[in-house]
Structure formats: structure tokens, C-alpha cells
Amino acid sequence: MAETPGVVRITDVAALAGVSPSTVSKALNDTGSLRPATRARVREAAERLGFVPDAQARSLSARRSFTVGLLSTDSAGRFSLPVVLGAENALVGGQISALLATARHDPVREQHHVRSLVARRVDGIIVTGRTTDPRRPIQVPMPVVYAYSPSQDPQDASVVPDDTAGMAAVGRHLLSLGRTRVAYVGGRADQAASTLRHAALAATLAERGVTLVGEPLFGEWSERWGRLAVDLVLGDHSPGEPLPVDAIAFASDQLARGGCDRLRDRGVRVPQDVAVTGYDDWDVMALASRPPLTTVDPQLDRLGQRAAELLLAAIDGRPAHGTELSPPRLVVRGSTAGDT
Amino acid sequence: MAETPGVVRITDVAALAGVSPSTVSKALNDTGSLRPATRARVREAAERLGFVPDAQARSLSARRSFTVGLLSTDSAGRFSLPVVLGAENALVGGQISALLATARHDPVREQHHVRSLVARRVDGIIVTGRTTDPRRPIQVPMPVVYAYSPSQDPQDASVVPDDTAGMAAVGRHLLSLGRTRVAYVGGRADQAASTLRHAALAATLAERGVTLVGEPLFGEWSERWGRLAVDLVLGDHSPGEPLPVDAIAFASDQLARGGCDRLRDRGVRVPQDVAVTGYDDWDVMALASRPPLTTVDPQLDRLGQRAAELLLAAIDGRPAHGTELSPPRLVVRGSTAGDT
Structure with a gap:
């Protein structure tokens, strides 16, 4: 099904775009000052070649891990997993990877997961639960969005089914x-x-x-x-x-x-x-x-997608507050x- | 529920164990030559303080990402998600994080996910599917174990329900x-x-x-x-x-x-x-x-756990080959x- 991936190098992209490798890096990481036309040319070249940047290198240069934690406390997963899948779907579009952490309704395990996600330097965390009852917030030094189970703290960002x-x-x-x-x-x-x-x-x-x-x-x-x-x-x-x-x-x-x-x-x-x-x-x-x-x-997948959008906005410095209602369908x- | 995590530093562990921070690093990463008693003392101190190593730093020093990809091609998830949860459960015990990638039975999306997991330098990948029919293997430069849906290549490691x-x-x-x-x-x-x-x-x-x-x-x-x-x-x-x-x-x-x-x-x-x-x-x-x-x-959770065990063994240089049957229960x- 697949050729061995990873054969396209940053120098290939640079050659096709007619720029230096460091310009490619700036263009793809949205750093430095480049003309929009240059940025666009690099992106086009990267896309044409199917270039996948080395995520660890990207992470070190951009001071972001491009990784988000998905913390679920639902052992059965009947309601939270569609939310998780919807979120993961939205994150992939933004080149963000999703770290899955399932706590199975066990507070000790949840605490372990939270520490682990923090140690991984995730850019943000989506918390889901098994009911629509409000839950205690987690305390972490990065943005959090609560999906399906809202946070008890009205200052937090939550998305719940309407x-x-x-x-x-x-x-x-x-x-x-x-x-x-x-x-x-x-x-x-x-x-x-x-x-x-x-x-x-x-x-x-x-x-x-x-x-x-x-x-x-x-x-x-x-x-x-x-x-x-x-x-x-x-x-x-x-x-x-x-x-x-x-x-x-x-x-x-x-x-x-x-x-x-x-x-x-x-x-x-x-x-x-x-x-x-x-x-x-x-x-x-x-x-x-x-x-x-x-x-x-x-429409729990849409709810999960919306939570991912709110989280990405918060990571970009535009946090939301309060509970947003996600529309259902008869x-x-x-x-x-x-x-x- | 949580205090802000990450307040325990490597120097705290070093002080409690009576060793240098670099010895702590060697002890926790299983690198360098240390006396077993020293290693044990450091681990005990780290556990007592609830020390969580910076995963990025750990990754750079150990040349491993301590991350595994969970690639699912099941859109409903009825069968693959218990497998995924079982695997995630087993990985957490080994301090390994799980990157979730769901392809929803879409080969283009699966290919994108595979490239992304490779770019993330995951240590290995568990592939699950929605049926027990054999599937085409993925081509990646790290160990892979197939769970629930076996690989068509008998040289690959697969775990399927018996x-x-x-x-x-x-x-x-x-x-x-x-x-x-x-x-x-x-x-x-x-x-x-x-x-x-x-x-x-x-x-x-x-x-x-x-x-x-x-x-x-x-x-x-x-x-x-x-x-x-x-x-x-x-x-x-x-x-x-x-x-x-x-x-x-x-x-x-x-x-x-x-x-x-x-x-x-x-x-x-x-x-x-x-x-x-x-x-x-x-x-x-x-x-x-x-x-x-x-x-x-x-017992799909056990099947997922077993797949995680085989993957961790393969990452440690002990790969399995062929299809292993996971026992059911009447x-x-x-x-x-x-x-x-």
C-alpha cells in the first residue's frame, strides 16, 4: 500500500522552490519574516513533493510540540469516543498529532495521565467524560477545552451537546x-x-x-x-x-x-x-x-471538532471562556x- | 483534583538520592554504567517525589521517542477501540505515550497518518482494523504489530482473536x-x-x-x-x-x-x-x-495488551513473527x- 515514507528532504523542497533550506523551515513553521509570495511558493513545493517535516526538529524550532492530549475518563467510550474521533479528525487537518490518554474513571490514573501529558509538553488538552454532568477541572500550564462533560469552572472553555x-x-x-x-x-x-x-x-x-x-x-x-x-x-x-x-x-x-x-x-x-x-x-x-x-x-463528532477548533484558537492566544452548546439534529x- | 504538576525537578531527585543530576538522568534512562544500588536509590527517590522526566529531553538523550502510534482503520470503532484501549493501557505501564491516528477506512488518510507517525519518530506502530480479514501491511522503518486485523505478510507480527x-x-x-x-x-x-x-x-x-x-x-x-x-x-x-x-x-x-x-x-x-x-x-x-x-x-482488551507487549519487545530488539491467537472466553x- 505504501512506499517507504520520509524520502523527501528539506533540501528537495528548497531546490524546487528556489530558496535555502532555512527559508523552507521558516516558511513551513510560520516563523521569521518572509514575503507572502515566498511562503506560498515553499508551501506549494512542500505539498507537491509530499514533504513531511521532521516533527521533533519542527517542535524544537517552533517551541511547540504540535501535539494535543485527548484525555478521556469514559471506560465504555460510547459517548466520549465519537467526541475523541471528531477532535482527532479536526486536529489532523491542522497537522497536529493526538496523544490518547484514557483514565477509565479512575482519578489516580487521570492524575498520572495529566502529568504525563504535561511532561510531553503538549500544546493543549481536550478533556472528555462519560456524562454531561459538570466535572472538576484539571490544573495544567497549557490551554484546556472540556468536551461533552463541561468544567465546573465557568471561566473554562467547554462544549456540550444542546x-x-x-x-x-x-x-x-x-x-x-x-x-x-x-x-x-x-x-x-x-x-x-x-x-x-x-x-x-x-x-x-x-x-x-x-x-x-x-x-x-x-x-x-x-x-x-x-x-x-x-x-x-x-x-x-x-x-x-x-x-x-x-x-x-x-x-x-x-x-x-x-x-x-x-x-x-x-x-x-x-x-x-x-x-x-x-x-x-x-x-x-x-x-x-x-x-x-x-x-x-x-452530532458528537461535530462537538469534538468544535472542541478541537477552540483548543487550537486558545493555543494561538485566543482562548474562549464559558460553555458553548453544540447543535443536535432531529x-x-x-x-x-x-x-x- | 490536581496540584499543578511538573514542580519536582531533577535536582530535587538528585538531592534526595545523594547523587548528581546527571546520575539521575542515567539511572532513569537506563544509560551509562551505574551500580544497581545507585540506580535503585535514584528510582526510589524519583517515585517518592512523583518526579516526571521532561519527555522531550528524555527522548533526545535516549534516541527514543517513548511514543507509539495506534493506527485504526475502523470508522465505527466497535471492535478496534477496545483493542486500542487495551494497548494504551499496557503502554501507560511502560511510560509510553500513544499517538492516536484513525483512518476511517480511507487509504489516502491512512497513508497521511503513516507519514505523520514516521515524522514523529514513533518507536513503533500498532495497526488495528474493523474485521479479522487479513490486511495489506504498512511499510515503515520501525516495528509494527497488527492487532485484530492480521497482516497479509506471514513474516509480520499479528495478534488475532482465536x-x-x-x-x-x-x-x-x-x-x-x-x-x-x-x-x-x-x-x-x-x-x-x-x-x-x-x-x-x-x-x-x-x-x-x-x-x-x-x-x-x-x-x-x-x-x-x-x-x-x-x-x-x-x-x-x-x-x-x-x-x-x-x-x-x-x-x-x-x-x-x-x-x-x-x-x-x-x-x-x-x-x-x-x-x-x-x-x-x-x-x-x-x-x-x-x-x-x-x-x-x-477479550479484545487483552488482545490489545498483548499487541502492545509484542511491540515493546520488538522495539527492544526482540521481534515476533507470524500470527498469535488471543484466547476467548465462553x-x-x-x-x-x-x-x-
């Missing part, structure tokens, strides 16, 4: 289908992903004078709880009787998938009798569900939209 | 339960994960004179295909009639989960009438399935074992 916008889109979608008897099923009651989404749904329905049916139900993030919650919502309803709801909004695709299974077990048709929505657009849940789930894609499928 | 052992364990388990009318459902027919597992199951049953029921069924890696395959196995069987099989071995948990759903839809009891097995021990599938799946855990749950 769950309020996501669940508001779900609420408007259900209203547009004429559904007005909506129940809400969350995951763990102590987590922002459960409570924020509940508040957003209730507020969106309230704008049209609609109140949620019953209290919000909180439990755990599992299909099992999704099935149980359906039993709580339906009570001792028998087939043929009027249903207490015409829609159930679940706070995750796992919950919604369990919910669909239980509704089918009990002879309730989705979406004809009860529309169902999930959250996460997790393909193996949302697409395998019967019917496939209408859900919210938090994905409509058969669990609300009829035959699919 | 699918033959995994499916043989399934076969023996089914025989131990007295099941002898076993059907096999694979994923894509052109992939080793489908064909190797079929061959292993057939061979294991044959040792006891048992033949698989019907031809192996191949399709796609989805729950949908798992459901369809059950219809193909059962044919126009009606509840109450004798069943053509007493077990179905699926080549993945997704397939098995779809299979369980369809068996239940058709009034067939799992495991009383038909035992079901999956493969992968993918928690969100295996545990959410009704009943939970007996399956094979390929996990017994309700889909074969009765009430769970």
Missing part, C-alpha cells in the same frame, strides 16, 4: 403530529441528561398549553427500565381500551427500544396508538428497534412517522 | 446440554468471522458424530438478518409441531438477539425449545436480549442455561 434544543425539537415534532398526551421516561434521576431533557420537553409542550401526562419517570439507562416504564405508563390497560397517552418521549434510544418492545408485547401499535421517541441516534439501537426510532443525533423514523 | 477456540467452546457447551440438532447462522459470507466460526462449530460437533442441520446461512451483520434467518430455519413450523432444531448458533450477538426476538414472536421458547448462542459479548446486545445471551467474549447466560 440537550434543550434536542428535546425541544422532539416536543415540536410530537405536537406537529397532533400528539398531546405525552409521557416522559428518563434515565438516572441525578443526571443532567435526564433532567435537562425533561425540562425542555415540558417547556416546549407548555408553549402550546400542553402538560405532560403524569410525573416524569426516572430509573436507569437500560432497555429493561424502558420496558418497566411502559408498564407504569399503561397501568392495567387492556387491549381495546382507551390509552392514557398517545406518545412517550424517552431520554435515550436504549430506553425507547425497550419501550417499543414492551408496547408491542402488550398489543399497542407504534406509532398508530402511541408514538415513541428516543435520544442519541445510536445506530444499533435506533435502527434495530421495531419500528426504527425517531431520535435526536447529538432524525425522524417509523416510531413516529408511520409506515417505515 | 475464533476457532471460541466457536469450539460454543459447540462443546451445546453438546454438554444434550443439543444435537444445531443450525448455524453467520454474517457476511465473504468474511473470516463468518466462515471460521462455521468451520469450528462443524468440526467440534463432528468429533461427536453430530452434523449441522441444513446448510450454514450467511447474510449480513444485523438483527434483521438474525430474525429472517430464524424464519428460514423454522420454515412453516407451527406452534406445537416438532421443531427442526434444538439449538441455533449465531456468529454475533446482534444476529442472536434478532433471532431470540423472532423465536419469541413465533412462540418458540428459548432455551427450553431452542438454545441460542451469540458471539462478541457485546453488553448492550447480550444483556438486553430476552433472554440474555450465552456468548463468547473475545460466557453462559439464560439463552442456553435455563432460568436467568
Whole structure:
């Protein structure tokens, strides 16, 4: 697949561009004072030849390591890894390498990783976590951006999924289908992903004078709880009787998938009798569900990309402060939209 | 959570150990000729103070970067990321940092990543992929170990999951339960994960004179295909009639989960009438399935750790050649074992 790389030397670039090797170095490292035309000519020559500068030499001349740390505390990686991959994707475009450091929710290990990244003289660090609950900031002498799990310090730069916008889109979608008897099923009651989404749904329905049916139900993030919650919502309803709801909004695709299974077990048709929505657009849940789930894609790769952009800006001396919301996307499928 | 790291200097370690800073450097970098007792005293002092050597300086003095590249070509990451995390885990123990490079099944991007890792002077590279099918080797001037996806070159070092052992364990388990009318459902027919597992199951049953029921069924890696395959196995069987099989071995948990759903839809009891097995021990599938799946855990984190060990040995001048099989583990749950 590959020829042995590294055969193109700085002198080759210099020869093609008609300049000295030190001018090549200045042009590619953005140092020294060169005419823009010269800089452009060198870059063109470097690109044409596929020149890859020696990263260690580049690092010593520019006083930057062109390396960023990606610190994850998520053992499963279900949410943080798409963020990490999105960030890595954005960094590659900027010729930045990504050092991966996974702490698996272990503070001692995290501390070790932080020290190691500092010792490596990374230019900055992106910190991701396994929930959207705020986390303690790390103390390091370089820029940090928090992605998915925001920092508890409002002066830090954080990028989090806009769950309020996501669940508001779900609420408007259900209203547009004429559904007005909506129940809400969350995951763990102590987590922002459960409570924020509940508040957003209730507020969106309230704008049209609609109140949620019953209290919000909180439990755990599992299909099992999704099935149980359906039993709580339906009570001792028998087939043929009027249903207490015409829609159930679940706070995750796992919950919604369990919910669909239980509704089918009990002879309730989705979406004809009860529309169902999930959250996460997790393909193996949302697409395998019967019917496939209408859900919210938090676009975690874009969130990771945005975190990388903010970090690169901070490294360039333009730090951001506060929490930025990353936009989600409603994905409509058969669990609300009829035959699919 | 953290004090600002990096405050302990090499002179602090030297003072505590009662030696010169250059002796500290030699002791920690394993260079020069020191008495073992001196080396031990320096290491103890460094550990006590939590001294983290400047990685760039360490790198220049030792002519090693103490950095390894983790090259993944898997866009979803379902299989390669556990491998990557296992490798990263093992590397951290050896004070090695991991540069993450994800190519998303794009050869041009992979080539860019390979050049970039070479330019970074990584000490070695672990290459992972999204299937167990052999892949083309990369050409680089440092050691490489292939994990999960083996190299097509038998002289390279590869670590792959031992699918033959995994499916043989399934076969023996089914025989131990007295099941002898076993059907096999694979994923894509052109992939080793489908064909190797079929061959292993057939061979294991044959040792006891048992033949698989019907031809192996191949399709796609989805729950949908798992459901369809059950219809193909059962044919126009009606509840109450004798069943053509007493077990179905699926080549993945997704397939098995779809299979369980369809068996239940058709009034067939799992495991009383038909035992079901999956493969992968993918928690969100295996545990959410009704009943939970007996399956094979390929222990991908251990596979990644082993790849890291082989790479570190190769960096130390002890390269391995050929393909090493990483052992799986049978996990017994309700889909074969009765009430769970």
C-alpha cells in the first residue's frame, strides 16, 4: 500500500522552490519574516513533493510540540469516543498529532495521565467524560477545552451537546403530529441528561398549553427500565381500551427500544396508538428497534471538532471562556412517522 | 483534583538520592554504567517525589521517542477501540505515550497518518482494523504489530482473536446440554468471522458424530438478518409441531438477539425449545436480549495488551513473527442455561 515514507528532504523542497533550506523551515513553521509570495511558493513545493517535516526538529524550532492530549475518563467510550474521533479528525487537518490518554474513571490514573501529558509538553488538552454532568477541572500550564462533560469552572472553555434544543425539537415534532398526551421516561434521576431533557420537553409542550401526562419517570439507562416504564405508563390497560397517552418521549434510544418492545408485547401499535421517541441516534439501537426510532443525533463528532477548533484558537492566544452548546439534529423514523 | 504538576525537578531527585543530576538522568534512562544500588536509590527517590522526566529531553538523550502510534482503520470503532484501549493501557505501564491516528477506512488518510507517525519518530506502530480479514501491511522503518486485523505478510507480527477456540467452546457447551440438532447462522459470507466460526462449530460437533442441520446461512451483520434467518430455519413450523432444531448458533450477538426476538414472536421458547448462542459479548446486545445471551467474549482488551507487549519487545530488539491467537472466553447466560 505504501512506499517507504520520509524520502523527501528539506533540501528537495528548497531546490524546487528556489530558496535555502532555512527559508523552507521558516516558511513551513510560520516563523521569521518572509514575503507572502515566498511562503506560498515553499508551501506549494512542500505539498507537491509530499514533504513531511521532521516533527521533533519542527517542535524544537517552533517551541511547540504540535501535539494535543485527548484525555478521556469514559471506560465504555460510547459517548466520549465519537467526541475523541471528531477532535482527532479536526486536529489532523491542522497537522497536529493526538496523544490518547484514557483514565477509565479512575482519578489516580487521570492524575498520572495529566502529568504525563504535561511532561510531553503538549500544546493543549481536550478533556472528555462519560456524562454531561459538570466535572472538576484539571490544573495544567497549557490551554484546556472540556468536551461533552463541561468544567465546573465557568471561566473554562467547554462544549456540550444542546440537550434543550434536542428535546425541544422532539416536543415540536410530537405536537406537529397532533400528539398531546405525552409521557416522559428518563434515565438516572441525578443526571443532567435526564433532567435537562425533561425540562425542555415540558417547556416546549407548555408553549402550546400542553402538560405532560403524569410525573416524569426516572430509573436507569437500560432497555429493561424502558420496558418497566411502559408498564407504569399503561397501568392495567387492556387491549381495546382507551390509552392514557398517545406518545412517550424517552431520554435515550436504549430506553425507547425497550419501550417499543414492551408496547408491542402488550398489543399497542407504534406509532398508530402511541408514538415513541428516543435520544442519541445510536445506530444499533435506533435502527434495530421495531419500528426504527425517531431520535435526536447529538452530532458528537461535530462537538469534538468544535472542541478541537477552540483548543487550537486558545493555543494561538485566543482562548474562549464559558460553555458553548453544540447543535443536535432531529432524525425522524417509523416510531413516529408511520409506515417505515 | 490536581496540584499543578511538573514542580519536582531533577535536582530535587538528585538531592534526595545523594547523587548528581546527571546520575539521575542515567539511572532513569537506563544509560551509562551505574551500580544497581545507585540506580535503585535514584528510582526510589524519583517515585517518592512523583518526579516526571521532561519527555522531550528524555527522548533526545535516549534516541527514543517513548511514543507509539495506534493506527485504526475502523470508522465505527466497535471492535478496534477496545483493542486500542487495551494497548494504551499496557503502554501507560511502560511510560509510553500513544499517538492516536484513525483512518476511517480511507487509504489516502491512512497513508497521511503513516507519514505523520514516521515524522514523529514513533518507536513503533500498532495497526488495528474493523474485521479479522487479513490486511495489506504498512511499510515503515520501525516495528509494527497488527492487532485484530492480521497482516497479509506471514513474516509480520499479528495478534488475532482465536475464533476457532471460541466457536469450539460454543459447540462443546451445546453438546454438554444434550443439543444435537444445531443450525448455524453467520454474517457476511465473504468474511473470516463468518466462515471460521462455521468451520469450528462443524468440526467440534463432528468429533461427536453430530452434523449441522441444513446448510450454514450467511447474510449480513444485523438483527434483521438474525430474525429472517430464524424464519428460514423454522420454515412453516407451527406452534406445537416438532421443531427442526434444538439449538441455533449465531456468529454475533446482534444476529442472536434478532433471532431470540423472532423465536419469541413465533412462540418458540428459548432455551427450553431452542438454545441460542451469540458471539462478541457485546453488553448492550447480550444483556438486553430476552433472554440474555450465552456468548463468547473475545477479550479484545487483552488482545490489545498483548499487541502492545509484542511491540515493546520488538522495539527492544526482540521481534515476533507470524500470527498469535488471543484466547476467548465462553460466557453462559439464560439463552442456553435455563432460568436467568
